[in-house]
Amino acid sequence: NAGVTQTPKFQVLKTGQSMTLQCAQDMNHNSMYWYRQDPGMGLRLIYYSASEGTTDKGEVPNGYNVSRLNKREFSLRLESAAPSQTSVYFCASSEGPWSGGVQETQYFGPGTRLLVL
Amino acid sequence: QKEVEQDPGPLSVPEGAIVSLNCTYSNSAFQYFMWYRQYSRKGPELLMYTYSSGNKEDGRFTAQVDKSSKYISLFIRDSQPSDSATYLCAMRKTSYDKVIFGPGTSLSVIP
Numbered sequence: 215n216a217g218v219t220q221t222p223k224f225q226v227l228k229t230g231q232s233m234t235l236q237c238a239q240d241m242n243h244n245s246m247y248w249y250r251q252d253p254g255m256g257l258r259l260i261y262y263s264a265s266e267g268t269t270d271k272g273e274v275p276n277g278y279n280v281s282r283l284n285k286r287e288f289s290l291r292l293e294s295a296a297p298s299q300t301s302v303y304f305c306a307s308s309e310g311p312w313s314g315g316v317q318e319t320q321y322f323g324p325g326t327r328l329l330v331l
Numbered sequence: 332q333k334e335v336e337q338d339p340g341p342l343s344v345p346e347g348a349i350v351s352l353n354c355t356y357s358n359s360a361f362q363y364f365m366w367y368r369q370y371s372r373k374g375p376e377l378l379m380y381t382y383s384s385g386n387k388e389d390g391r392f393t394a395q396v397d398k399s400s401k402y403i404s405l406f407i408r409d410s411q412p413s414d415s416a417t418y419l420c421a422m423r424k425t426s427y428d429k430v431i432f433g434p435g436t437s438l439s440v441i442p
Contacts, residue, residue: 218374254339256419256434257375272429304374318363318426322374 215240218323220305226329227295235290235326237305244310246288247272247320248280250301257304263288265310295330302327334358337420337433346442350407354420354433357401361422361431364396366405369417369435378418379405410440 221236239246244265249257249272259272263282277299279291288307292299306320335356344350352366363382367375379394381387381403387394393406403422407414420433 254434256335256337257421257432259429262429306374319377319380320430322376324374325372 217241218305218307218321220303220323220326222326223324224327226331227292228331229296231295232291232293233295233328234292235303235305235328236287237289237323238287239305239307239321240286241307241321242285243307243321244285245308246282247306247308248278248288248290249304249306250274251304251325252301260290260303292328295328297330300328300330333434334431335420335422335433337436339434339436341437341439343439343441344410346410346412346440348410348440350410350414350438350440352405352407352418352420352436352438354403355401356403356422358424359398359401360424361398363423363426364394364403365421365430366392366394367419367421367432369419371416375419412440412442415439 218239247262248260251257258274260274260278261272261280263269266285269280281289303326305323308318308320337354366379368378369375381394381396384396384398391408395404417435417437419435421430423430
């Protein structure tokens with residue numbers, strides 16, 4: 215099992231350019247998440263998808279859109295990149311709280327480093 | 332005030348030392364507490380998961396929760412160079428709620 219995979223690993227954009235970050239999981243998880251990680255700020259939730267067909271805003275959704283393409287894939291789109299979006303982006307997945315498990319562990323991908331000039 | 336706070340470090344200790352990592356939080360509704368370990372240029376991975384107050388031990392790692400003080404700790408015994416990483420505390424109110432992460436503490440264990 216590959217777990218959670220993300221592409222690309224690294225990207226440089228100019229202000230105003232658009233791009234899509236891809237995420238896929240092979241654990242048959244229901245829930246998927248996009249976080250950004252900045253120094254001193256910890257992980258902040260951008261968007262999440264509790265189950266296939268649903269998406270909801272997290273703590274910092276402005277400037278981003280998401281698509282839950284199917285159960286495996288959850289993409290994050292920056293329509294017009296800004297320097298403030300320079301960050302490391304992590305995708306994560308979990309079984310989902312409705313699975314009945316108490317622990318509800320989130321599994322993270324390796325991250326995408328994004329630099330916006 | 333941030334909802335979850337951690338001393339960012341860096342914390343540097345000699346191999347074999349006992350390490351204490353701590354988080355404080357402001358929301359008394361948190362019930363589920365986690366510690367994630369993140370190696371450099373990797374994604375976080377779950378290390379410990381505890382519910383409500385008390386202690387939980389797993390090998391060299393002990394997680395402690397004191398809800399009355401809104402304080403959680405992770406102890407690492409006999410620390411090893413392979414423990415060098417950033418440790419993120421995390422918590423949530425219910426299993427249906429979003430996870431709130433602390434900013435992380437960077438730990439270096441020197442051989």
